[in-house]
Amino acid sequence: MMNQTVADLAHRPRRLRLTEGVRRMVRETMLSPADFVYPLFVRHGRDLRVPVRSMPGVAQLTVDHLAVEAREVARLGIPAVILFGIPEHKDAVGSDNYAPDGIVPQAIRAIKDAVPELLVISDMCFCEYTDHGHCGLINQPGQPHYTPTLPEGYLLNDPTLELLARASVVHAQAGADLIAPSGMLDGMVGAIRRALDAAGYAHVAIMSYAVKYASGFYGPFREAAESPPRFGDRSQYQMDPANRTEALREAALDVAEGADILMVKPALPYLDVLSAVRQAFTLPVAAYQVSGEYAMLQAAAANGWLDLRRCALESLVAIKRAGANIILTYFAKDAARWLT
Numbered sequence: 001m002m003n004q005t006v007a008d009l010a011h012r013p014r015r016l017r018l019t020e021g022v023r024r025m026v027r028e029t030m031l032s033p034a035d036f037v038y039p040l041f042v043r044h045g046r047d048l049r050v051p052v053r054s055m056p057g058v059a060q061l062t063v064d065h066l067a068v069e070a071r072e073v074a075r076l077g078i079p080a081v082i083l084f085g086i087p088e089h090k091d092a093v094g095s096d097n098y099a100p101d102g103i104v105p106q107a108i109r110a111i112k113d114a115v116p117e118l119l120v121i122s123d124m125c126f127c128e129y130t131d132h133g134h135c136g137l138i139n140q141p142g143q144p145h146y147t148p149t150l151p152e153g154y155l156l157n158d159p160t161l162e163l164l165a166r167a168s169v170v171h172a173q174a175g176a177d178l179i180a181p182s183g184m185l186d187g188m189v190g191a192i193r194r195a196l197d198a199a200g201y202a203h204v205a206i207m208s209y210a211v212k213y214a215s216g217f218y219g220p221f222r223e224a225a226e227s228p229p230r231f232g233d234r235s236q237y238q239m240d241p242a243n244r245t246e247a248l249r250e251a252a253l254d255v256a257e258g259a260d261i262l263m264v265k266p267a268l269p270y271l272d273v274l275s276a277v278r279q280a281f282t283l284p285v286a287a288y289q290v291s292g293e294y295a296m297l298q299a300a301a302a303n304g305w306l307d308l309r310r311c312a313l314e315s316l317v318a319i320k321r322a323g324a325n326i327i328l329t330y331f332a333k334d335a336a337r338w339l340t
């Protein structure tokens, strides 16, 4: 016979794990389809679904497929989609991003016509639209805003802010409910807020990619969005994966500039950062489970090495437990089905 201590008599955690009923009763974190945002890649052309090789189940869709897709997403109880556009023509200034009939404005109108209550979030960045694949204007001789005192190849901050502001107004005019600036430019939230307010879109919210790391986990996305940088990488504007205090500084700036929702990206490798942002601020916090996180799970499952459903749901509940109120995920539709 073991000697029982008072502590043993007081509480034995396993009593609360015995059956699914008791586990459900004491569960601290519940996933729901209402937690998710589903990313959509929209391309030019007609009647196409072009599968993304490194992201099984994900495809680039033409605008004529969006009504059906939007109805399906809404039927599953998912409140929002986020749009990424792949334009037919790219140029040095990414002009398709602020063209009123550009690929994303067309997509926004198609979705809002089909399902008005489905929230449309517009990812606001230039990397899909520029011929060099960077997130804004690049300092190059002969190109707009060339400044000889700045390094060549430098991402020009303030001239890019003007274009982000202009494109945000165009997307708001098309019916976007939220603008999600993802380029990690200094002052992007403030510039977009001012432009939206001045143009009569004070009701359009900003979900800022406040804390976005220079991550290798975006690899499959760059295939999906056809947006890899032609030279260099994004380390001069996205965050160093080694830094956490800096994340709080970035988030504080976005709060001061008028952000409505703060995002941390990627998700699973950065749960400590997500938790710190959750604790430091009272705004809703979103986390982006990115393309590489999705691809890893899909690849392991395809090899029979992991159970996809179990590991995807475990990752999602971990992201929520760490502090996310909203999760952007390519698993949104599957997870919504698994949960109901």
Ligand code: PBG
Pocket (backbone or CB within 6 Å): 123, 125, 127, 135, 182, 183, 217, 218, 219, 220, 221, 222, 234, 289, 290, 291, 292
């Ligand atoms: C655009 C943007 C990227 C992602 C979201 N918005 C790519 C990047 O920064 O290179 C990545 C999303 C994913 O990997 O799923 N700037």
